[in-house]
Amino acid sequence: MQYFQRVSCPEHVRIPTEDSDAWVWNPGHRWVYDKLAVAMSQGLEAAPHGVAPDAYPVFSKPIYNLKGMGVGSRVLASQADYLDAYQPGHFWSTLLEGEHVSSDVALVDGVPQWWRHARGIASGAGTFDYWEVRPDADEAVEQWCAPWCRRHLAGYTGMVNLETIGGRIIEVHLRFADQWPDLYGGDRWVEALVRLYTEGAWSFREGTARPGYSVVLFMPHGPRYRHPPAGLQREVEGMAGISSLQITFHERLAIERHAMPPGGFRVAIVNCWDRASGNAARDRLRAFFAGAKNEQ
Structure with missing residues (x-):
């Protein structure tokens, strides 16, 4: 917002x-939002779980996932993987590279x-x-x-x-x-x-467009994280080369209510015009989240 x-x-x-x-x-x-239908609309090999692939590897994920963040997605390298991953409501498709x-x-x-x-x-x-x-x-x-x-x-x-x-x-x-x-x-x-x-019309004067970066901060799963103080957020937003800061979780919601990938819990996004500046801002935020007394 x-x-x-x-x-x-x-x-x-x-x-x-x-x-x-x-x-x-x-x-x-x-x-x-039917990912199986989108895959088939492009002529990719795809089918719901229950129809086994003819060859491996393939990629498996939920047919519907409105929460995003790669929840339930994985590569299936063999029939053993397929049998282990079998789940109603999931499908497999061509493993794209x-x-x-x-x-x-x-x-x-x-x-x-x-x-x-x-x-x-x-x-x-x-x-x-x-x-x-x-x-x-x-x-x-x-x-x-x-x-x-x-x-x-x-x-x-x-x-x-x-x-x-x-x-x-x-x-x-x-x-x-x-x-x-x-x-x-x-x-x-x-x-x-x-x-x-x-x-119903598009009119945007592009001007001089330049590349930007969106640097993401993931922290370990487990703790119930708290938002950084307003002063720290203003400090990060005021750093040279920083365009914006987003805190990407609801501190009042239980951690299991957030859709997050297996590799970490996303706590912040730093948009910037210089990636080194974005990395520095992320490090500043990481120090806060690592040192804060978060609930287990």
């Missing part, structure tokens, strides 16, 4: 930032009007060290995904987030990635976003 604080939005206009809202508000296109890209796309009647791509640098077990948000085009993603959007999202106007590996779609979200709008253009971009949902 911090990105909307300085931009006016009509009260009746609904702009989803959560998949649960996007699913409710877009009944005609909510099928895209290549760069993991998160792309936000502004669509008008399913036709792409604007793209922005973020490349994830993985740190293991479903976690990411940082994302690089770059203004340049990604031909592998756009050449595959633009025709897919025109065919499968005709009639839809709004933002869509596409996660791809090697240019093939692994997930579709009827929303934008709310992790880094400040790196897209801040208030000007949010104003264009509001116009997209109010007027």
Whole structure:
């Protein structure tokens, strides 16, 4: 919500930032949250658990997962892995290789009007060290995904987030990635976003776009973490090269209520224009979380 604080939005206009809202508000296109259907729409080998793969390795995950964060996902290297992982509501599909890209796309009647791509640098077990948000085009993603959007999202106007590996779609979200709008253009971009949902048209003056970084802080599973003091948050936000800070958990909710990957509990995201500055800010926050007296 911090990105909307300085931009006016009509009260009746609904702009989803959560998949649960996007699913409710877009009944005609909510099928895209069926990951098995998305895989099959691209001609990938895929089937629900109960139909064994003909060859390995494959990738397994829930057919539906509106919480995200890679929950329940794993590589199946053998029949023994498949039998061990078997679970109703899950499916397997082609194990894709290549760069993991998160792309936000502004669509008008399913036709792409604007793209922005973020490349994830993985740190293991479903976690990411940082994302690089770059203004340049990604031909592998756009050449595959633009025709897919025109065919499968005709009639839809709004933002869509596409996660791809090697240019093939692994997930579709009827929303934008709310992790880094400040790196897209801040208030000007949010104003264009509001116009997209109010007027059904995209008009964003890009200006001089530059690459940015979204540095992620994961801490060990187990403790019940508390938010950093407001003074520390202001200190981090005021560091040179820092664009924004997000604390990414609800301290009043039990830890099991948060969807997190096996590799860690995500506590913060630091958006920055210089990755070294982002790393320094992350280290400052890590010191707080490591030293704070958190509940077990």
